[in-house]
Amino acid sequence: MKRKSILSILILAITLLGCGADNKTKTIRLGHGLDVSHSVHKAMVKMGEDLQERSGGKLNLEIYPSQQLGTERECLELLQIGSLDMTKVSVGVLENFAPKMKVLGLPFLFRDRQHSFDVLDGPIGKMLLNDGEKYWLKGLGYYDAGSRSFYTMNKPIEKPSDLEGEKIRVMESVTAVNMVKALGGSPTPISWGELYTSLQQGVVDGAENNPPSFYLSRHYEVCKYYSLDEHTVLPDVLLIGTYVWNKLNEQEQKWLTESVKESVKYQRILWAEAEEEALREVQKAGVKIFRPDKSLFAEKVQGIYEGYKDDAEIYPLIKQIQETH
Structure with a gap:
């Protein structure tokens, strides 16, 4: 559009x-x-x-x-x-x-x-x-x-090092940009409506989103690897x-x-x-689903949390959320 x-x-x-x-x-x-x-x-x-x-x-x-x-x-x-x-x-x-x-x-x-x-x-x-x-x-x-995970065109993301050199579409979000950088990728903000064409033209190598969005956007027609690291909710x-x-x-x-x-x-x-339904249908369309070790990815982003230690508003919130049962 x-x-x-x-x-x-x-x-x-x-x-x-x-x-x-x-x-x-x-x-x-x-x-x-x-x-x-x-x-x-x-x-x-x-x-x-x-x-x-x-x-x-x-x-x-x-x-x-x-x-x-x-x-x-x-x-x-x-x-x-x-x-x-x-x-x-x-x-x-x-x-x-x-x-x-x-x-x-x-x-x-x-x-x-x-x-x-x-x-x-x-x-x-x-x-x-x-x-x-x-x-x-x-x-x-x-x-x-749901949870957001990486989908790519050329290779699966099974460990953080697989993101090195990969241009990954992210939302216009500082947090999302910092996350992809921490994992070794190259974050590229692109609007959702422009992403399909950007994938087709090789502007980016992949993106990250939840299964229904991956399916309904038809991005699975271009990206045949979906790695369920579930990095963000x-x-x-x-x-x-x-x-x-x-x-x-x-x-x-x-x-x-x-x-x-x-x-x-x-x-x-x-x-x-x-x-x-989304996971079932994209697999029918030839997408390979991977379930990598999430702890490998979680370890790589700990520096983001460290960066909030001096933030008087966000850091206490992080602690409250982690302690919620």
């Missing part, structure tokens, strides 16, 4: 400005970058249906998928100025707007999937969602985005601009919050099913 200029997106978003309907119905417009077959989009559709039912038709959710309103970064910028109502972004992108969120992007931070849920659904996760309000971004909930975050949130009355905020909770529960079920 051709990258839209921020100006054209802004004009479109202002034209579609949410919460501007009549007294009977308020329309909340949600833009995101995922395909309609993705579990997150399906959960959003369910959220819209639930919201309409809870509110008796007073709140309506209108969804614009597949980067129709711009990249994740662009949608966040539109939320901040009140020209878009809601969006979904990866924590990796959000850390550029709400700095405390970068703690969730640290490699091998969580012991397992349940540990990540315990943290995100508990006090730490709630604090991080609320912390974005000072940047005009209110977090509403976390969608499961980066949730997707559902956000609403504070400009829009503050225009909702207390009852409307409650309806939306309850619908988000149900949407999150539903998406996590869909996600587990999608992960199994």
Whole structure:
């Protein structure tokens, strides 16, 4: 997809400005970058249906998928100025707007999937969602985005040294860049919508993402090696601009919050099913799956943690997360 200029997106978003309907119905417009077959989009559709039912038709959710309103970064910028109502972004992108969120992007931070849920659904996760309000971004909930692993075109990544000399696409995330550097690779930030072509043209040698994203993006057509080192557990975050949130009355905020909770529960079920399907289908398409020794990768990134020892905000958070049971 051709990258839209921020100006054209802004004009479109202002034209579609949410919460501007009549007294009977308020329309909340949600833009995101995922395909309609993705579990997150399906959960959003369910959220819209639930919201309409809870509110008796007073709140309506209108969804614009597949980067129709711009990249994740662009949608966040539109939320901040009140020209878009809601969006979904990866924590990796959000850390550029709400700095405390970068703690969730640290490699091998969580012991397992349940540990990540315990943290995100508990006090730490709630604090991080609320912390974005000072940047005009209110977090509403976390969608499961599984674990991210490396996929490559020319060779499998079975140990950190296999990344040496490899150009790996990463999100626009300082933490992701530092992780790939620590593992010996050459991090290359590229937008998600441009990645397939970049792989085809050899701009990068590989990328890193979760199984459903690898499958639904059809990147498996180019990359035939998938190494499940599961280096990061980066949730997707559902956000609403504070400009829009503050225009909702207390009852409307409650309806939306309850619908988000149900949407999150539903998406996590869909996600587990999608992960199994993705791994099954990419193997059918000729992708070779590898399960390397994760401890080799975890050892190489310890320097990233050392770099936060003098950070009075992030380092205590790291300790709290590691001690959560």
